[in-house]
Amino acid sequence: MLARAWLWALLSLYSQLATCHEPAEGDRALPSILNSGINGSELVGVRRGEGHVPAGHTLRSLLQTGSSRRLLQTPGAAVPFPPLKVMGDGKPCILFRARRIALRYQNNSLVDLTQRAFSPDSPVDTRGSVCYKDKAQLVLKFGDVEDLRALSIRLQMSSKFYESAGQSWFSLDRVSLHYNWSEEARFNVTEVYAPATSSYHCQHVSNLPRYSPLLVASGSTDPARLWSLTFTDFQLQAFNVFSGKFSSPADCATFLTPAVLMGLISSLILLLVLAYALHMVVHLRHVDDYDHKTTVYFPRAPDSDTVSADKSSP
Secondary structure: OHHHHHHHHHHHHHHHHHOOOOOOHHHHHHHHHHHOOOOHHHOOOEEEOOEEEOOOOOHHHHHOOOOOEEEOOOOOOOOOOOOEEEEEOOEEEEEEEOOEEEEEEOOOOOEEOHHHHHOOOOOOEOOOOEEOOOEEEEEEEEEEEOOEEEEEEEEEEEEEEEOOOOEEEEEEEEEEEEEOOOEEEEEEEOOOEEEOOOEEEEEEEEOOHHHOOOEEEOOOOOHHHHEEEEEEEEEEEOOOOOOOOOOOEEEOOOOOOHHHHHHHHHHHHHHHHHHHHHHHHHHHHHHHHHHHHHOOOOOOOHHHHHHHHHHHOO
8 A cells, every 4th residue: 555655656746847848758657657657666677867777766766756757668578670682783672681690400409690690790691692683592601500510591482473463572482591611401481481571481491380381391301400590580571672661561470371271161060059959949939839720729609519410300
């Protein structure tokens, strides 16, 4: 109760301060924070002027500052890296981004390549990448990673014009891993395509069964069967790149997912059972009415029996 009273007192203090000056963007967010019951010591990363308010400052100290401020992301929140750009003829020709790149060989430890691929401080080597009118290849050379030597990932893409659609579409055809200088694991890619004027986006591009795998080992004896590769929050554009930003994405998510499809089938079965049950109920009601009408007995009147007897006598 004491804590609640303290929060309400701070809220009233904030309302008095708000009448003295126009609230900034960060000020408008504070009432919801007060009402949610968050302690002032839990607020971190609040910007004040040109500096930063260190963690541990109370709400009272934040409310008494007259300069503009805003809430930033809390520590540990995932901050996406900018997209990786491959230049061709002095302008971007391939854009690639993923929130995470996870690689594992059999039962070995998981290797996270995200920092190596997208960190601006140590950009990955993309020499060997090519951009043509109908072909493109993105080469990511990571060098030595743990027990792997000369590790690289290559994404091969193509573009084709379809007369029925009246436009060109690009597709990701193959993803291959090169390691230990001469070994290669090749994945064929299924259903990764988009209009050439758009980018392609998918939450998971992986060969793991739990993600509806889009990467498939190219053969039964290919070393790719021993690897697991997962791109999380995958986005790619390899053709018609006119700036350093992705075009509108074509997402891999469809309406008729397996779960939605099973739900529709189950609903259809239930509707059919319900319709059949209603039909049977209506039919049984008609049968009851018919049986009731046929079993009704109407006795003859006594007068009619006497008259008929008199007529029959000589």
